[in-house]
Amino acid sequence: MASKSNTVEEEEEEELTLPTDEYEALISTTDVELLKRAWRNEKSAPEILRFESDLINRVTEQIQLMEETVEENSTDDADPLSLSLYQMDLDRTLFLLRSYLRVRIQKIEKYMFHIRKTEELWTRLSKEEKKFTRGKGYLLQFSVAPPKMCFQCKHKIMLVVVLSLFFLCCRCTDDLKKHVEENVLSRLPENYQSVLKQSVISEEDDMVPEPQLDTFVLCRSKEYLTGIQLEDGPVDDRSKLFEMEPGVLYFICYKSIKALVESGKIDLL
Amino acid sequence: MYGRKGCQLLKELSSSEKGHLPQFNSDLFEQVFAECSQHHLELQSLIRKMQEEGLDVQTAKNADHHGALIHHLALVRNKRCLMAYVYNRADNVRSLLWKIGHVLPKEIEEKLSHSEEVYFKKHSARLKSYMSSLQVDLTVDMVPPKDPYIKIRVLDDIGEGIVLSDDKTANFARHSIHFLKRTDAEQFISRGLMEELTG
Secondary structure, eight states, X not given: OOSSGGGHHHHHHXXXXXXXXXXXXXXXXXXXXXXXXXXXXXXXXXXOOOOOHHHHHHHHHHHHHHHHHHHHHHHTTOOHHHHHHHHHHHXXXXXXXXXXXXXXXXXXXXXXXXXHHOHHHHHHHHHHHHHHHTTOOOOOTXXXXXXXXXXXXXXXXXXXXXXXXXHHHHHHHHHHHHHHHHHTGGGSOGXXXXXXXXXXXXXXXXXXXXXXXXXXXXXXXXXXXXXEEOOXXXXXXXXXXXXXXXXXXXXXXXXXXXXXXXXXXXXXX | OTTHHHHHHHHHHHHSOTTOOOOOXXXXXXXXXXXXXXXXXXXHHHHHHHHHTTOOTTTOOSHHHHHHHHHHHXXXXXXXXXXXXXXXXXXXXXXXXXXXXXXXXXXXXXTSOHHHHHHHHHHHHHHHHHHHHHTOOOSSOOSOOSOSEEEEEEOSOOEEEEEOTTSOEEEEOTTOEEEXXXXXXXXXXXXXXXXXXXX
């Protein structure tokens, strides 16, 4: 699948001339392929990952471009076969985009209290802010950003995506909070009314559903990785370091490879 | 036994089929609340008794302290059960939005409590405003597309004059078979008005 409609044919021709691995290398860097990877990672990771705002931004622009192409061609009598190929390409890309956004919303729905209260997030954002203004910016691990920094954003779409996810998360949390308060909390004795704590004597927030980070995931590394600390299994084994060969499938505890997934060294399947 | 009713409430929810929402059991729900108030009364009276005896509630480890502790723990457990009940039902209610769409059929709506209906509508409005700001409809395209067009059969009289995305109108009489764009057909399929013909 090609990322831009006007390059479909060019790439198809290249396929004939280029050796297979070179062609694959070329294909693997297209935005659609990147989106596919982001989507797969997001689908398999138990927690919400960093929002790929740059990528989504580019993909949205390309989709618009493709839609225009299809529309232009459908008015004059273009070849119906190639038109349907464009349409299919477009549909598949749209599916990826929709599914990616959907998976993220569903994670937000599931863990909204946890996402809202995670302090690390808000503090991390201020650090990322500098990166963002330099134009490098993919930030917003949870796509909840204080609105002030969004105004520095150049891209309108990104602003919309970021802001609306931010508001969605805030409002949904408020809605659900209100819902449980009305139904349960307001009718319990005074010391037991917190959403986050079981009772006033709890020291930590112990009522918040959190993503389970110790579930197992299927993953594959792109390069040779060594020194992975296993976070599960018997205590004696944990000191042993684990290594990963490139291209080999592993079934491993998500917690152990969390950092490597975030840095993009490991792909989830 | 303390905490049994809360447990029953949750068992009822978890033993129902996956994705299937049972009727809101307000009867049992109220009984758990009654149990909570009872625990709270007993807890307070035990603490008052300890204070009258001049004991420090935090440090004195006599029978009354442990009694109070049991009431406290039972109350907390009941709170967890009630919260889990409401929270997981809310979870189910939200997933209905994805599976069925923004309009619920009558037989499902009856199973929701009044406040759940309100919550459903609110959440649906939130998602709608999110999607319209993105200009992407996320409720279509639930399965990976194989072909942009699919063959469908109309199961119920949908009526005439429905405008499809290519600005043409179609007459969806009952039992008629059409060849439609998948994105056009999907919303009708999820509402049970059309079925996809395969093979």
